[in-house]
Amino acid sequence: MEELGVNNPLIGVAAIGLGDAARVFYNLLPSELYEETIRRGEAVLTADGAICAETGQHTGRSPKDKFIVRDKLTDGQIWWDNNKPMSPEHFGVLHKDMLAHAAGMDLFVQDLIGGADADNALPTRVITEYAWHSLFIRNLLIRPERSALKTFQPKLTIIDLPSFRADPARHGCRSETVIACDLTNGIVLIGGTSYAGEMKKSVFTVLNYLLPNKGVMPMHCSANVGPEGDSAVFFGLSGTGKTTLSADPKRTLIGDDEHGWGEHGVFNFEGGCYAKTIRLSAEAEPEIFATTKRFGTVLENVVLDENRVPDFNDGSKTENTRCAYPLNFIPNASETGRAGHPKTIIMLTADAFGVMPPIARLTPEQAMYHFLSGYTAKVAGTEKGVVEPEATFSTCFGAPFMPRHPAEYGRLLRDLIAKHEVDCWLVNTGWTGGAYGVGHRMPIKATRTLLTAALTGELKKAEFRTDPNFGFKVPVAVEGVEQSILDPRSTWSDGAAYDAQAQKLVAMFITNFAKFEDHVDHKVRDAAPTAHVAAE
Numbered sequence: 001m002e003e004l005g006v007n008n009p010l011i012g013v014a015a016i017g018l019g020d021a022a023r024v025f026y027n028l029l030p031s032e033l034y035e036e037t038i039r040r041g042e043a044v045l046t047a048d049g050a051i052c053a054e055t056g057q058h059t060g061r062s063p064k065d066k067f068i069v070r071d072k073l074t075d076g077q078i079w080w081d082n083n084k085p086m087s088p089e090h091f092g093v094l095h096k097d098m099l100a101h102a103a104g105m106d107l108f109v110q111d112l113i114g115g116a117d118a119d120n121a122l123p124t125r126v127i128t129e130y131a132w133h134s135l136f137i138r139n140l141l142i143r144p145e146r147s148a149l150k151t152f153q154p155k156l157t158i159i160d161l162p163s164f165r166a167d168p169a170r171h172g173c174r175s176e177t178v179i180a181c182d183l184t185n186g187i188v189l190i191g192g193t194s195y196a197g198e199m200k201k202s203v204f205t206v207l208n209y210l211l212p213n214k215g216v217m218p219m220h221c222s223a224n225v226g227p228e229g230d231s232a233v234f235f236g237l238s239g240t241g242k243t244t245l246s247a248d249p250k251r252t253l254i255g256d257d258e259h260g261w262g263e264h265g266v267f268n269f270e271g272g273c274y275a276k277t278i279r280l281s282a283e284a285e286p287e288i289f290a291t292t293k294r295f296g297t298v299l300e301n302v303v304l305d306e307n308r309v310p311d312f313n314d315g316s317k318t319e320n321t322r323c324a325y326p327l328n329f330i331p332n333a334s335e336t337g338r339a340g341h342p343k344t345i346i347m348l349t350a351d352a353f354g355v356m357p358p359i360a361r362l363t364p365e366q367a368m369y370h371f372l373s374g375y376t377a378k379v380a381g382t383e384k385g386v387v388e389p390e391a392t393f394s395t396c397f398g399a400p401f402m403p404r405h406p407a408e409y410g411r412l413l414r415d416l417i418a419k420h421e422v423d424c425w426l427v428n429t430g431w432t433g434g435a436y437g438v439g440h441r442m443p444i445k446a447t448r449t450l451l452t453a454a455l456t457g458e459l460k461k462a463e464f465r466t467d468p469n470f471g472f473k474v475p476v477a478v479e480g481v482e483q484s485i486l487d488p489r490s491t492w493s494d495g496a497a498y499d500a501q502a503q504k505l506v507a508m509f510i511t512n513f514a515k516f517e518d519h520v521d522h523k524v525r526d527a528a529p530t531a532h533v534a535a536e
Contacts, residue, residue: 002022002023002024003023003026004024004025004026005026005027005028005032005108005109006024006026006027006146006149006150006261007027007111007226007280008111008149008150008151008152010333010453010524011125011152011153011154011370012024012026013107013109013127014408016099016106016157016284017096017099017246018099018102018127018159019103019105020102020103020104020531021102021103021104022104022105022106023106023107024102024106024108024109025106025107025108025109025131025209025275026109026111026488027109027110027111027146027149027386028108028131028134028288028490030135030138030173030295030296030407031131031413033060033108033131033134033135033137033138034051034295036108036131036223037045037051037053037103037130037131037132037135037257038523039303039383040130040131040459042130042490042523043298044304044308045308046292046299046304046308046309046310047292047307047308047309048213048292048293048321049294049295050292050293050295050296050297050298050299050300051132051135051297051299052299052300052304052308052310052418053132053194053196053299053301054196054297054300054301055193055195055196055296055300055301055302056077056194056495057193058193058194058195059178059195059300059318059320059355059418060195060197060261060318060320061192061195061197061198061201061319062177062195062198063178063399063400063447064084064174064175064180065173065175065177065179065192066083066084066088066168066173066175066181066400067085067086067173067178067179067180067256067535068083068084068085068179068181068183068403069082069083069086069087069088069091069180069181069182069183069184070087070088070179071086071088071184073183073184073234074183074184074403077403077404078404079402079403079404079405079406080179080404082399083132083214083403084421086172086173086180089170089172089173089179090170090171090173091182092151093170093171093417094166094171094172094173094180094189094191095189095426097164097170097189098159098161098164098189098191099159099162101161101163101164102159102161103128103163105129105158106135106527107125107127107128107129107405108127108130108131109127109128109132109134110128110129110134110137110138110141111123111124111125111144111152112125112137112138112142112143112144112147112201112271113143113144113271113296113435114123114141114142114156114204114206114207114269114270115142115207115260115267115268115269115413116142116267116268116271116336116337116338116342117260117262117264117338118473119262119268120211120214120262120267120477121142121153122155122156122203122206122207122210122217123152123153123154123156124154124155124156124157124158125152125154125157126157126158126160126161126199127157127159127160128159128160128199129160129161129163130160130194130448131358132160132196133162133194133199135296135298136196136199136298136324137196137199137200137324138256138490139271139272139274139296139297139298139323140199140200140270140271140272140273140274141200141203141270141271141322142268142270142271142337143271143326148248149489154186155186155491156186156187156188156206157186157187157188157201158187158190158202158203159187159188159189159190159193159200160190160199161191162189162190162192162193163192164192165191165192166192166490167179173421174401175192176191176192177191177193178190178191178192179198179202179228179367180463181202181205181206183206183209183403186206187325188206189421189423190202194250194297195300196324197274197322198312199272200274201400201401203269204218204220204258204398204401204447205401205403205437207258207269208401208402208403208404209403209404210355211260211262212261212404212409212412213438215262215263215412215413216230216260216261216262216263216412217262217409217413217416217494218257218258218259218260218269219233219235219258219259219260219261219365219397219410219413220235220236220237220244220257220396220397220398220401221233221234221235221236221242221257221258222236222243222245222246222253222256222259222260222297223246223252223253223254223255223258223259223266223268223271223339223341223342223383224248224251224253224254224257225251225252225254225334225340225412226251226252226456227250227251229339229340230343231266231339231340231341231342232251232255232342232343232344232345232346232453233259233261233266233342233344233345233346233348234346234348234349235345235347235371235394235395235397236346236347236348236349236376236397237348237350237376237398238276238320238427239276239350239372239376240347240348240349240350240376241271241348241350241427241429241447241515242256242257243256243257243274243275243436244275244284244285244288244428244444245346245348245429245447245448245451247285247287247288247313247330248448248451249287249331249332250452251332251455252332252334252339253327253330253332253333253334254266254267254331254334254337254338254339255268255269255270255273255334255424256270256273256274256275257270257273257274258270260328261341261342261410261416263391264338264340265338265340265341265342266339266340266341266342267337267338267339268327268334268337268338270327270337271326271337272324272325272326272328272427273288273291273324273325273327273329273330274322274323274324275288275291275323275325276320276321276322277292277299277302277310277312277320277321277322277323278313278315278319279312279313280292280312280322281312284308287331287332288323288330288332289328290458291323291325291329291458292303292310292312292323294325294329296325296326296329297324297325298323298324298325299322299323300321300323300324301317301321301322302317302321302323302326303317303321308531312436317514318412319512324425326461327457330460338359341420341422342420342422342453343420343423344422344423344424345367345417345422345423345424345425346416346424346425346426346427346451346454346456347362347367347370347371347424347425347426347427348376348427348428348429349375349377349399349426349427349428349429349430350376350377350428350429350430351375351376351377351428351430351431351505352377352378352389352390352430352431352435352440352472352499352504353377353389353391353428353431353435353436353502353504354428354431354432354433354434354436354488354491354492355427355469355488355498355500355501355502355505356430356470356488357428357467357474357484357486357488358427358428358442358446358447358450358481358485358486359396359422359425359426359427359428359438359450359451359459359471359474359475360431360470360472360474361424361425361460361464361473361474361475362424362425363424363472363474364417364424365417365524365526365527366424366426366471366472366527367413367417367424368410368413368414368520368524368525368527369397369513369527369528370407370426371397371413372395372396372408372410372513372516372520372524373393373509373512373513374393374394374395374396374397374398374399375391375392375393375512376392376394376430376508377389377390377391377392377430378390378392378435383527384429389435389436391505391508391512393508393509393512395516396409396410406427406516406519407516407519407520410519410520413489423454423457423460425454425456425459426472427447427450428442429441429447429535430442432485432488432489432491433491434491434492434493435501436443439491439492442485443485446480446481446485447466447484447517449478449480449481449494450475450478450482452480454480459475459478460469461477461509462476462477462478463475463476463477464476465487467503467528469505469530470505470506470529471527471529471530474486474487485511489502506529508531509527510529515526
């Protein structure tokens with residue numbers, strides 16, 4: 001076995017059973033990973049110098065193929081209603097078979113960190129079959145100083161072999177694709193998928209398991225901080241605008257997707273961003289658009305024209321086109337990945353039913369209700385058979401990555417909001433003037449104006465009305481925002497149709513929340529929406 005690059009011989013891949021690899025490339029720099037990626041035909045260069053890779057069959061995560069080892073330690077700590085168990089015996093066979101599969105391969109290793117807070121950091125060793133995967137994860141996690149790599153001590157090891165095919169009967173999984181997490185021993189095995197986001201989300205899953213025991217709230221959110229040190233957290237599911245809205249030129253970006261909130265404030269889990277690029281434009285999102293034209297950025301499943309210029313409007317491969325880049329590619333990104341306790345929490349939803357107002361103020365109980373609900377909506381046409389908007393409820397805005405019961409995260413968030421007197425707002429980046437197909441997307445200019453007013457505290461001075469369906473407070477008028485947008489019913493041509501749509505969505509909320517009612521107090525239960533028919 002030939003070893004190349006900056007490695008730690010005490011804990012090299014041979015120590016974990018990969019000594020039969022042909023060559024092992026340790027901690028290669030981006031330029032070196034470019035060379036290996038292109039030489040191996042794994043990706044192509046774009047006209048502007050980024051790398052563009054295709055992930056084949058899997059253009060997104062495979063949540064149905066994700067498993068957690070159920071052993072004596074995890075048995076009583078994991079939310080098994082949400083997480084699929086794998087026996088230690090099946091995991092052991094899978095681990096052994098993946099090590100055997102790697103014999104004779106070239107492997108790429110990156111030693112990285114999950115978590116910018118030293119007290120809560122997760123040193124992670126990532127071993128990949130593909131060079132471009134090594135560049136991807138190097139972009140996304142925190143990169144230690146080169147001098148520290150000789151003594152690097154990982155607490156988590158990820159082995160990612162896309163060419164490995166699992167055997168459901170032999171490995172206790174569902175298909176040839178598998179993501180198996182042994183939380184007790186700190187090992188994640190990924191096989192049968194080339195989608196690089198599985199690595200990133202595996203680190204998030206492990207941190208979501210470890211940190212609550214330390215009193216730290218792990219969050220699927222973006223975060224930024226203003227010039228006065230006023231940090232803000234943006235919760236939201238994919239496609240709701242976490243990345244876009246946190247990339248504010250007037251505020252310092254802490255991170256775009258995963259954070260912790262602990263004793264000293266908020267901190268980024270990552271050292272990079274993984275932004276959606278479908279319909280990306282320089283006008284609407286200049287900072288993110290600029291990263292796609294830089295050496296070092298990895299594009300996923302983006303269509304290139306005959307001149308290798310990305311066509312971000314082409315979703316023929318997938319709507320889930322992405323770019324992965326180091327955080328410092330954003331001009332105003334934080335150098336430390338840390339900030340103080342947030343003054344504002346924003347919960348984002350892309351409501352394709354056209355019911356939600358563009359912004360609403362939440363009481364602590366309403367904030368808890370909407371956090372546990374984790375609502376957004378799929379739009380018609382994005383999946384076969386979807387002909388009208390479909391509600392999606394992902395508790396804590398990240399159910400696929402939550403090993404523990406949502407009540408644990410909910411209690412942590414509730415206590416932190418109360419302790420630090422945080423203002424909470426619900427922001428709809430979805431549709432207005434009707435549901436998807438009739439109405440139009442909420443103007444991003446209006447969303448940014450409302451957000452700025454919320455973050456500066458000016459919005460709290462506005463006159464508010466009470467929404468008859470959801471009970472939260474909605475501003476009546478805000479300077480710079482068309483007043484009709486603030487009252488979604490008035491934007492519909494048919495008020496009765498709006499009422500029917502609102503009742504339909506309210507019923508979905510109530511049905512979804514039934515499973516949490518025994519885990520929350522009456523104040524949170526009372527924050528539920530109620531159906532209401534407005535008078536004509």
